[in-house]
Amino acid sequence: MSPRIVPARAVPARLAVAGALCGLLAGCAGTNAAQNGPDGSDNRFISGNGNITEYKAADRKGLQDVTGEGLDGKPIRLADLKGKVTVVNFWASWCAPCRGEAPSLEQIHNEHKAEGLAFLGVNFKDAKDNAKAYERKFKVGYPSVFDADGRVTLAFREVPPSAIPSTLVLDRQGRIAARVIGATTYTKLNPVVAKVLAEK
Template sequence: MSPRVSPVRAAAAAVALCGLLAGCAGTSASGNGPDSGDNRFISGNGNITEYKPADRKSVQDVGGERLDGERFTLAELKGKVVVVNFWASWCAPCRGEAPSLQQVYDENKAKGVEFLGVNFKDSKANAQAFERKFKVTYPSLFDDGGQVTLAFREVPPSAIPSTLVLDRQGRVAARIIGATTYSKLNPLVAKVLAGT
């Protein structure tokens, strides 16, 4: 049974979701993206925000079903630095950043860094095809209804694509709104790994 959500929290979550949908409402050949026909993606230089330890918000209680059908919660990764990327197969900037994300993951997984994708408002078949095409080897939560994304309302991603870097305590240490690159993301991961 789902926990009850207060009307104030529900309204805040709805506002966050509206902002997210406005950030990247794209076109796909199959028309699966929200507002198909609209091309307002967040692309170009991603906007980076870093948070001091005292200002970081925890997102440990986030969880859901992965694209492979397995259940998952972020709490399972406590003690590790975690990169959470919000993406969709219908989002052109998401395709552009996929190789950079995979490269940062490959270079840092042996150091205790985990990656988790959050596949937003997509079909499972299209999301799985995206992962095969871009050789994505880290897991993604399947968020077709947008509920997983709303769970990040304390530090909302605000757009597709967006990327969060979580510290070892499961708190948001950095946020990139818009497409990321290796040169943006890798130094952030290194800083959080170093404990700063």
């Protein structure tokens, strides 16, 4: 599990945001990063290996309530999804690995939503028009929070995603049951989702 980040109240707000986002930007990660950006800028992301870390029920951490505005302009609260197994995917339209995993995520969403599975995207440091075009292209059937400045991502600091893309699987109590750093596939993620759905 990642160490706890110093609470934002202990440092100026801008420094707290910059520090928490450090792990997502290659400027803080040395050479282990790929260049990309929503507007040609020097935003970069760490390349994860796609490995999945699963957490036993006794070791799972909950999250503070995550709120934000969806790409459609409607308010979104993660707490509204409690009682469902929820997959939270951090993505951006400028991220090539995100495009690669998008069909697998949509397939899992469609196969299990009748069993109580919900999906929520977190669109990270992106342009809204580009993000909407991405959703149309990949026929994304679940909502995403628009996180242009990275502040929504801070709410996940107990188990930070650390790369774009990253994916969290939350159990029905809203606790983190599994984490994927980097792009995933149907073959890797679907069994984990099915396992959490089968929990009593």
